[in-house]
Amino acid sequence: MFTVISTARVYPPNEETLLDTRTVPGELKWAASPTEGGWEEVSIMDEKNVPIRTYQVCNVMEPSQSNWLRTDWIPRSGAQRIYVEIKFTLRDCNSLPGVTGTCKETFNLYYYESNNDREHYIRESNFLKIDTVAADESFTQVDIGDRIMKLNTEVRDVKVTTRKGFYLAFQDVGACIALVSVRVFYKTCPLTVRNLATFPDTNTGADTSSLVEVRGSCVNQSEEREEPKMYCGADGEWLVPIGGCVCNLGYEERSGVCQACTVGFNRAVSTDRACSKCPPHSHSEKEGAAVCDCNPGYYRSESDPASMPCTQPPSAPQQLISEVNETSVVLEWSAPLRLGGRSDISYKAGSLLCLPCSQDVLFSPQQSGLRATRVCVSELQAHTRYTFTILARNGVSQGHSAGAGQSVSVTLTTNQAAPSPVTSIQAGDVTRHGVSLAWQQPDRPNGVILEYEVKYYEKDQKESSYRIMKTASRSADITGLSPLTVYLYQVRARTAAGYGEFSGPLEFSTNSDPLPLIGDAASSTLLLLSISGGVILLLTSTAVFIISRRRGKYSQAKQDSEEEKHLNPGVRIYVDPFTYEDPDQAVHEFAKEIDATYIHIEKVIGIGEFGEVCSGRLRLQGKREIYVAIKSLKAAYSNKQRQDFLSEASIMGQFDHPNIIRLEGVVTRCKPVMIITEYMENGSLDAFLRKHDGHFTVIQLVGMLRGIASGMKYLSDMSYVHRDLAARNILVNSNLVCKVSDFGLSRVLQEDPENAYTTRVTGTYHSPGGKIPIRWTSPEAIAYRKFTPSSDTWSYGVVMWEVMSYGERPYWDMSNQDVIKAIDEGYRLPPPMDCPVCLHQLMLDCWQTERTHRPSFTQILNMLDKLIRNPTTTLRRTGGDRPVPSLLEPVGGPEFVSVWSAEDCLQAIGMGMYRDTLTTAGYTSPDSLLTLTHQDMTSIGIITPSHQDQILASVQQVLLSHMQQIQEQMPDSMVPV
Numbered sequence: 001m002f003t004v005i006s007t008a009r010v011y012p013p014n015e016e017t018l019l020d021t022r023t024v025p026g027e028l029k030w031a032a033s034p035t036e037g038g039w040e041e042v043s044i045m046d047e048k049n050v051p052i053r054t055y056q057v058c059n060v061m062e063p064s065q066s067n068w069l070r071t072d073w074i075p076r077s078g079a080q081r082i083y084v085e086i087k088f089t090l091r092d093c094n095s096l097p098g099v100t101g102t103c104k105e106t107f108n109l110y111y112y113e114s115n116n117d118r119e120h121y122i123r124e125s126n127f128l129k130i131d132t133v134a135a136d137e138s139f140t141q142v143d144i145g146d147r148i149m150k151l152n153t154e155v156r157d158v159k160v161t162t163r164k165g166f167y168l169a170f171q172d173v174g175a176c177i178a179l180v181s182v183r184v185f186y187k188t189c190p191l192t193v194r195n196l197a198t199f200p201d202t203n204t205g206a207d208t209s210s211l212v213e214v215r216g217s218c219v220n221q222s223e224e225r226e227e228p229k230m231y232c233g234a235d236g237e238w239l240v241p242i243g244g245c246v247c248n249l250g251y252e253e254r255s256g257v258c259q260a261c262t263v264g265f266n267r268a269v270s271t272d273r274a275c276s277k278c279p280p281h282s283h284s285e286k287e288g289a290a291v292c293d294c295n296p297g298y299y300r301s302e303s304d305p306a307s308m309p310c311t312q313p314p315s316a317p318q319q320l321i322s323e324v325n326e327t328s329v330v331l332e333w334s335a336p337l338r339l340g341g342r343s344d345i346s347y348k349a350g351s352l353l354c355l356p357c358s359q360d361v362l363f364s365p366q367q368s369g370l371r372a373t374r375v376c377v378s379e380l381q382a383h384t385r386y387t388f389t390i391l392a393r394n395g396v397s398q399g400h401s402a403g404a405g406q407s408v409s410v411t412l413t414t415n416q417a418a419p420s421p422v423t424s425i426q427a428g429d430v431t432r433h434g435v436s437l438a439w440q441q442p443d444r445p446n447g448v449i450l451e452y453e454v455k456y457y458e459k460d461q462k463e464s465s466y467r468i469m470k471t472a473s474r475s476a477d478i479t480g481l482s483p484l485t486v487y488l489y490q491v492r493a494r495t496a497a498g499y500g501e502f503s504g505p506l507e508f509s510t511n512s513d514p515l516p517l518i519g520d521a522a523s524s525t526l527l528l529l530s531i532s533g534g535v536i537l538l539l540t541s542t543a544v545f546i547i548s549r550r551r552g553k554y555s556q557a558k559q560d561s562e563e564e565k566h567l568n569p570g571v572r573i574y575v576d577p578f579t580y581e582d583p584d585q586a587v588h589e590f591a592k593e594i595d596a597t598y599i600h601i602e603k604v605i606g607i608g609e610f611g612e613v614c615s616g617r618l619r620l621q622g623k624r625e626i627y628v629a630i631k632s633l634k635a636a637y638s639n640k641q642r643q644d645f646l647s648e649a650s651i652m653g654q655f656d657h658p659n660i661i662r663l664e665g666v667v668t669r670c671k672p673v674m675i676i677t678e679y680m681e682n683g684s685l686d687a688f689l690r691k692h693d694g695h696f697t698v699i700q701l702v703g704m705l706r707g708i709a710s711g712m713k714y715l716s717d718m719s720y721v722h723r724d725l726a727a728r729n730i731l732v733n734s735n736l737v738c739k740v741s742d743f744g745l746s747r748v749l750q751e752d753p754e755n756a757y758t759t760r761v762t763g764t765y766h767s768p769g770g771k772i773p774i775r776w777t778s779p780e781a782i783a784y785r786k787f788t789p790s791s792d793t794w795s796y797g798v799v800m801w802e803v804m805s806y807g808e809r810p811y812w813d814m815s816n817q818d819v820i821k822a823i824d825e826g827y828r829l830p831p832p833m834d835c836p837v838c839l840h841q842l843m844l845d846c847w848q849t850e851r852t853h854r855p856s857f858t859q860i861l862n863m864l865d866k867l868i869r870n871p872t873t874t875l876r877r878t879g880g881d882r883p884v885p886s887l888l889e890p891v892g893g894p895e896f897v898s899v900w901s902a903e904d905c906l907q908a909i910g911m912g913m914y915r916d917t918l919t920t921a922g923y924t925s926p927d928s929l930l931t932l933t934h935q936d937m938t939s940i941g942i943i944t945p946s947h948q949d950q951i952l953a954s955v956q957q958v959l960l961s962h963m964q965q966i967q968e969q970m971p972d973s974m975v976p977v
C-alpha cells in the first residue's frame with residue numbers, strides 16, 4: 001500500500017539504539033488490540049528492495065476507534081531518558097472522499113515501565129501517555145500521482161528510571177496511518193580524550209537539563225596537572241572541560257597521547273612541550289630520557305638546569321703574587337686559563353700551614369667565595385712562615401676538584417710587627433682631678449711588651465695639646481686633670497718592634513666639686529651659716545708646759561713610706577721632679593702649659609720666695625672663666641732659681657685631692673714664668689684665724705683640722721713628705737675649705753743638711769741653702785734630717801695647736817734654741833683656751849718623741865671623724881688638769897648607733913635597696929658607711945656609678961646634719977653663738 005523513500009540510516013555516535021524496526025529480521029509481531037480490524041503488520045520493500053516491517057490502520061469511516069499497538073519489552077540498558085523516533089505517513093482527511101467527522105489525523109504514544117518481559121496483553125490502563133502525535137506533512141492525491149511519498153518523522157522523549165525496561169504503545173483513534181519505522185534510543189557522551197585525559201562513554205542524565213559530572217583519567221605516561229573533569233550534557237555533548245594532564249618527563253604529546261623522546265633527545269622540564277636535543281657535552285642512550293647524562297669529565301651542579309651544557313671545574317689560578325706588610329699579606333692572582341665553560345668562578349684562599357694560623361686570622365673581603373682576584377690576609381703572627389693556597393672553584397668543583405690542578409700556592413714570612421692596639425681600657429676611680437685606668441694586654445703583642453704609653457687630652461681641645469704618661473704595668477693613675485672636664489684617653493703598647501697603634505679613645509669626665517663636707521670641701525652655706533658671733537678666747541699669754549711621757553700607743557702605726565707603699569700596692573707614688581735629668585720635662589709631664597694670653601692678672605695678693613703672688617682670672621678655651629692665683633718668677637733669675645720655682649708645679653701637678661691646692665698649669669714658654677693655681681679667697685690659714693679670732697665653733701675648727709689631715713693623709717699615702725706643714729702654708733677658700741700648699745721646701749733641705757741652727761726668721765731657721773721651721777719640726781728631723789710622715793705628724797700637732805688657738809705663734813716668743821731644749825726635756829705646748837681635752841690629747845700624741853709612737857694621718861683622720869660625729873661626748877670637756885682620755889679608744893660609737901642606724905641612713909638618702917648588700921658585707925653602722933670607697937662598693941656589687949656617688953656624698957651629708965642637730969642641743973656654754 002505505501003512505499004517509503006530513503007530508509008538508509010546512519011546513527012549518530014552519541015546515540016545508542018535500543019530498538020529499530022527496520023533492523024529486526026522477520027516479523028515484529030507486536031501485540032495489537034483488537035487483534036482483528038485494528039493495527040496490522042505489513043511488510044513492504046524500501047527503495048533498496050530490503051523488506052521492512054510496518055504497521056498500518058485506516059478505519060476513517062468508523063466512529064469511536066481505539067486501536068492499540070504495543071511493542072515488545074525493551075530493556076533500558078542503563079538509559080535514563082529514551083527517545084522514540086517514529087517515521088510514519090498519515091492521510092489528510094480532506095483527501096478522502098466521503099468521510100465524515102470520524103476521520104482523525106493524529107495518534108497517541110504511550111509507555112509503561114516494567115521489569116517483566118513476558119507480558120502478553122495490553123493493559124491500557126497501565127500506560128502513561130507520552131504525547132499526541134500529528135503529522136507535519138501529509139500527502140495528497142497529487143502527491144501519489146507524482147510517486148512522491150512524504151514521510152513524517154517525529155521524535156519524543158521520556159524519562160525511564162524506575163524499572164529495567166519498558167513497553168511503548170501506539171493508540172489510533174480513527175486516522176489513516178502507517179508506522180514505517182520506530183527507533184528507540186538513548187543518548188550518550190561518547191568516550192573522548194581531552195587535555196590528555198580519557199573520559200569514558202557516559203549516559204546522559206534523566207532530565208533534559210541535567211549535566212553528569214565525569215572525572216577523566218590521565219592517558220599513559222602522563223600525570224595529572226589539575227584534576228581533569230567534564231560534564232556530559234543531556235544531548236550527548238561533552239561540556240566545560242576542566243584541568244588535564246601533562247606528559248611525564250622524557251615523553252611528549254603527540255596526537256593526544258604521550259610518546260617517548262627518541263635517543264639523543266630529552267624532555268627535562270614539564271613546561272617544555274616537546275623533546276629537545278641533548279645539550280652540549282651530554283647524551284641520552286635510551287628512549288624516554290628526562291635528563292641527558294654528562295659526558296665523562298663534564299659535570300652539572302645541583303643548581304644547573306638540565307638544559308644547560310655540562311661543564312668542567314676551572315684550571316688553577318695563575319701568577320699568584322704576595323705583598324707582605326708587617327703581619328698582613330696581600331695576595332693577587334690572575335684568572336685560570338680555562339674556566340670550564342662556566343661564569344660562576346670563585347676563589348678560596350687558605351693557609352696550608354695552619355700551625356701559626358689562629359681563628360683570629362682575617363681574610364678581607366672574605367676567605368672563600370671570592371669573586372675578585374685579590375685577598376688581604378691580616379692579623380697574622382709576626383715573623384712567621386706561612387703558605388697560602390689559592391684554589392679556583394666554580395659550580396662543579398664540589399666533589400670533582402682534583403685539588404692540585406685547581407690551586408696555586410705561595411710561601412712567605414711575615415715581618416716584625418708592632419703590638420696590636422690595646423682594646424679594653426677601663427676607668428676605675430674617678431676624682432675631680434684624676435682617673436685611674438686599667439687595660440688588658442693587646443690581643444697580639446707580637447713580642448714582649450716593654451711599656452705602655454697613655455695619651456690623654458681634653459676632648460674640647462682635640463689633640464692640639466695632649467699629655468703622655470708611660471708605665472710598665474697595665475694601669476695608670478692619671479692626675480692633674482681639671483674637674484668636670486671630659487678627657488679622652490688612649491693607650492698603646494711598645495715592643496722591640498716599636499709602638500703599636502693607639503687604642504680608640506676612652507671618654508671620661510672628671511668629677512665635679514665634692515658635696516659640702518666639713519674639712520674636705522665644705523660649702524660656704526653650711527659653714528658660713530654656722531659662723532656665729534660667739535667668741536672663744538684663747539688665752540695664749542701663759543706658757544704652761546706639760547710633760548707628756550706617754551709611749552707606745554702608736555707603735556704599730558706604719559710610719560715608713562716604703563712600708564706604706566708595700567701595704568698599698570695600688571697607690572700611686574709621688575715622683576721627685578729632681579730625679580729628671582731635664583727639669584722642664586718633669587714640669588711638662590705633670591703640669592699643663594698655659595697660653596699666657598688666657599691669663600688676666602688683677603692684683604698682687606702676696607709675696608712669695610721667688611716673686612709676687614697675684615690673683616686673676618683664667619679662661620681656657622671652651623671652659624668657663626675661673627679665679628686663679630698667679631705666682632710669677634721675678635726677672636733676672638738664675639737657671640737654678642727657675643728650676644726650684646717650677647719644681648713646686650711639678651710636685652703640685654702630681655696631686656689631686658680636695659685638700660691639696662690644685663695646679664691649673666704653668667707658663668714657661670714666655671716671661672714671666674708663672675705657676676697658676678686655684679685661687680683661695682681667704683689666703684693663709686694663720687692670718688685668716690687671727691683675723692677671725694674666736695669666730696668659729698669647735699666643730700668648725702675641727703672641720704678645718706680634718707681637711708688638713710685628709711690632705712696630709714693623701715700626701716703620705718703617696719709617700720710625699722711635706723716638711724713644712726704649718727698654718728701659714730695652709731690656704732683657705734671662700735667655703736672655708738683648707739688646702740695644703742707650699743711644696744717648695746724638700747729640695748732646699750736635701751741640698752743643705754747642715755742647717756739646724758741659724759737665725760730665726762718668721763719661725764724658721766735660715767740655712768745657706770734654705771730655712772727650717774724649728775717650731776713645727778720634729779726633734780729627729782731637726783737633729784739628723786729624718787723627715788718622714790711621722791715628722792709631718794709632729795708638724796700637724798703644731799698646726800692643731802695653731803688652729804685651736806686662732807693663729808697664736810707656737811711657743812710664743814721663745815727662741816728656737818729654747819724650744820729645741822724644752823722639747824728635748826719633754827715639755828709640750830699646753831691646751832689652747834677652751835680646747836677640748838681630746839684634741840689636746842691628739843696634739844700630745846703627735847708630739848711623741850719616739851716617732852713610731854705618733855699616729856699616722858689615717859689614724860688622725862679617723863679620730864677627727866669620730867669627734868665630729870659625736871661632738872656631745874667628745875668635744876665637751878675642755879683642757880685643764882683633768883685626766884686625759886686616750887684618743888685611740890673608740891669615742892661615742894654606741895651612743896651614735898643608738899640614735900641613728902645604718903639602715904635609717906640608707907633610707908634617708910634613697911638607697912634603701914642596698915641595705916641587705918651592705919649589711920651582708922659587714923657595713924652595719926653609720927660609722928662603717930663613712931669608710932666606704934668606690935672600690936669597696938664595686939667589690940660588693942654596688943656598681944652603678946651614680947649610686948656609688950650618692951652613697952659617698954649623701955651619707956656624710958646626712959650624718960653631718962645629724963651632728964649639727966646634736967650640737968644645737970648642747971648647753972650654751974659649749975656652743976658659741
Ligand code: AMP
Binds near residue numbers: 609
Ligand atoms: P707662697 O709663695 O706660696 O708662700 O705665697 C705667698 C702668699 O701668697 C701666701 O702667703 C698667700 O697669702 C698668697 N697665696 C699664695 N697662693 C695663693 C692662692 N692660691 N690663693 C690665694 N692666695 C695665695
